[in-house]
Amino acid sequence: MRLILILGDQLSHDLSALRAARPDDIIVMAEVASEAGCVPHHPQKIAFLFAAMRKFAAELRAKGHTVAYATLDDPDNSQSIPGELLRRAADHGATLVIATEPGEWRLIAALSDLPIPVTQLPDDRFLASHAEFEAWADGRKELRMEWFYRDMRRKTGLLMEGDQPAGGQWNFDHDNRKPARADLLRARPPRFEPDAVTAQVLDLVEARFPDNFGRLRPFTYATDRAGALQVLDHFIAHSLDEFGPYQDAMLQDDPFLHHSILSPYINAGLLSPLEVCQAAADAHAAGKVRLNSAEGFIRQIIGWREYMRGIYFLEGPDYTARNVLGHDRALPPVYWGAPTRMNCMAQAVGQTRDHAYAHHIQRLMVTGNFALLAGIDPHQVHEWYLAVYIDAYEWVEAPNVIGMSQFADGGVVGSKPYVSSGNYIHKMSDYCGGCAYKVADKTGPRACPFNLLYWDFLVRHRERFERNPRIGRAFATWDRMDADRRDRIRADAAAFLTRLEAGEVV
Ligand code: SF4
Structure with a gap:
C-alpha cells in the first residue's frame, strides 16, 4: 500500500505525484497547525488554502481516488505533515510515500527524515528543473534574470517570431512606467461569494486564528480551478491591455489597478503558469492586447517567477538567514497596522490587511524600501511577507525579500539595492498629497522619512555601494551638498529612527 501526499500549494490535477498514483493508493491531504502557524499567516490566506484543498479533495474523490483528508478540527489530526503521513501509514499499512517535492527546504527535510521511505518527485509544474537552472547559473559571474528570461522565451516559444523576440525586443519596460489616474470605471477582479464549503472554512479560521493580522471578511477570492479560470478570462479581456504601462503605478482606493491577481491561483496550483502565459500571448496575437503589456506580464511569470525559484533552490537552506548589511532593527508595529503618519505605508499595509494582497511595487518600493532604508532585520521582514500575502510561499517570497528587496544576500538577485527617496513614490502614486x-522637504520636522533615510542608508553603507555602477553616482550628489545640510539630514534621520524604535507614531 502506498500514500500519495498532496500539499496545500499542490492543487494541480497533473501534479507529478498524482500522475504516479495507482487506483489503490491513498491520497493524503491535511490542514495542519504546524503549517498554518509556522508564521502568523493572514486569515484570508489560511481560508483560501483550506477551502481550495477541500474542493480539490472532492474533485479527486469524484475522479475515483481514495482521499484521507484531515480537517484542522479533526480530533485525530496530529497537526503536522509528517505526523499525518505516519498516522495514515499505520491506518492503511502503507510502506511508501510518494510526494511532489515541496517548495520549502523545511518540508523537504521533514519528508526526508520520515521513518518510512518517501519518494520526492520533481515539481514539473515549473518550466525550469533544478538541473536546468543550475546549468544556466554554472560559471556565470552574475545571475541576472533578464538572460534567464530570454532562455525561457526561447524554450516556450512565447512571443517569439522564429528565434527572434516579437517586436524585435525582449523587454519593453521603458514603456511600462506610467503613473495612473483614478478611474471609477476601471475593471476590478471578479469577486466570489463564499459557498457552503468556503463559509465553513471561514468560520473555522475565524475561531482558530482570531489574533492573526488581517481581515478575514469580506472574503472574495475564488477557491477552485473553475473560479480561477474566470479570473484569468476576466483579466485577459478587461485588464491585461493596460497592465503594462501602469504596472508600477499606485493609487489610493484602487488596490488592484490593472493587476491580474492570479498569483494566488498559480502558486497554489489551480492555474498552470504556461496556460496563463499562453492566454496572454494569444490575446496579443489576436490584436486585443498591446505587446508591451503581454510581454511585461509574461516576463513576471516565466522570467521572475521561475528565476526566483531557481535562486531559492540554488542558494540552499540558509538563504533566509542571510544579512550581509548587518541590519538588526526590530520590525516596527506599523507593519502590523499600527497608526502611521506615512500615507504610503498606511495605504500599502492597509490594503494588505484588507486583501492579503499588494502589488509588486507596493511590496518593493514602499514596505520593502522602508524596511531596507530603516535597517530592519531582514529575517523579520521575510517572515512578515511570508505571513501576510496570500500568494507567498518561501520559494518565491524569500528570494524576492531577502534578495531583491532587502539586499541581504549581498547581490545574488539584485545588482543594486532597491532604495529610493520619496520622489519615486511621489512620481508613481497619489499617496503624497494626503500625507502628513x-x-x-528634505530636512526638518515635515521632511518625508524616505528622503532622510535614503541618504542615511547610503552613507552607512558607503563602502559597499560606492563603486556600484548603478548607484555609486548618488555619492557624488551627497558629497556636493554643503556640510551643514548633510549634518541636518543625518541628525533628522537619527531622530526619526529613535522615534521608530521607541514605538512612537512616525
Ligand atoms: Fe510616503 Fe513620503 Fe510621500 Fe508621505 S511624503 S506618502 S512618507 S513618500
Whole structure:
C-alpha cells in the first residue's frame, strides 16, 4: 500500500505525484497547525488554502481516488505533515510515500527524515528543473534574470517570431512606467461569494486564528480551478491591455489597478503558469492586447517567477538567514497596522490587511524600501511577507525579500539595492498629497522619512555601494551638498529612527 501526499500549494490535477498514483493508493491531504502557524499567516490566506484543498479533495474523490483528508478540527489530526503521513501509514499499512517535492527546504527535510521511505518527485509544474537552472547559473559571474528570461522565451516559444523576440525586443519596460489616474470605471477582479464549503472554512479560521493580522471578511477570492479560470478570462479581456504601462503605478482606493491577481491561483496550483502565459500571448496575437503589456506580464511569470525559484533552490537552506548589511532593527508595529503618519505605508499595509494582497511595487518600493532604508532585520521582514500575502510561499517570497528587496544576500538577485527617496513614490502614486509629511522637504520636522533615510542608508553603507555602477553616482550628489545640510539630514534621520524604535507614531 502506498500514500500519495498532496500539499496545500499542490492543487494541480497533473501534479507529478498524482500522475504516479495507482487506483489503490491513498491520497493524503491535511490542514495542519504546524503549517498554518509556522508564521502568523493572514486569515484570508489560511481560508483560501483550506477551502481550495477541500474542493480539490472532492474533485479527486469524484475522479475515483481514495482521499484521507484531515480537517484542522479533526480530533485525530496530529497537526503536522509528517505526523499525518505516519498516522495514515499505520491506518492503511502503507510502506511508501510518494510526494511532489515541496517548495520549502523545511518540508523537504521533514519528508526526508520520515521513518518510512518517501519518494520526492520533481515539481514539473515549473518550466525550469533544478538541473536546468543550475546549468544556466554554472560559471556565470552574475545571475541576472533578464538572460534567464530570454532562455525561457526561447524554450516556450512565447512571443517569439522564429528565434527572434516579437517586436524585435525582449523587454519593453521603458514603456511600462506610467503613473495612473483614478478611474471609477476601471475593471476590478471578479469577486466570489463564499459557498457552503468556503463559509465553513471561514468560520473555522475565524475561531482558530482570531489574533492573526488581517481581515478575514469580506472574503472574495475564488477557491477552485473553475473560479480561477474566470479570473484569468476576466483579466485577459478587461485588464491585461493596460497592465503594462501602469504596472508600477499606485493609487489610493484602487488596490488592484490593472493587476491580474492570479498569483494566488498559480502558486497554489489551480492555474498552470504556461496556460496563463499562453492566454496572454494569444490575446496579443489576436490584436486585443498591446505587446508591451503581454510581454511585461509574461516576463513576471516565466522570467521572475521561475528565476526566483531557481535562486531559492540554488542558494540552499540558509538563504533566509542571510544579512550581509548587518541590519538588526526590530520590525516596527506599523507593519502590523499600527497608526502611521506615512500615507504610503498606511495605504500599502492597509490594503494588505484588507486583501492579503499588494502589488509588486507596493511590496518593493514602499514596505520593502522602508524596511531596507530603516535597517530592519531582514529575517523579520521575510517572515512578515511570508505571513501576510496570500500568494507567498518561501520559494518565491524569500528570494524576492531577502534578495531583491532587502539586499541581504549581498547581490545574488539584485545588482543594486532597491532604495529610493520619496520622489519615486511621489512620481508613481497619489499617496503624497494626503500625507502628513512633505515629499518636497528634505530636512526638518515635515521632511518625508524616505528622503532622510535614503541618504542615511547610503552613507552607512558607503563602502559597499560606492563603486556600484548603478548607484555609486548618488555619492557624488551627497558629497556636493554643503556640510551643514548633510549634518541636518543625518541628525533628522537619527531622530526619526529613535522615534521608530521607541514605538512612537512616525
Ligand atoms: Fe510616503 Fe513620503 Fe510621500 Fe508621505 S511624503 S506618502 S512618507 S513618500
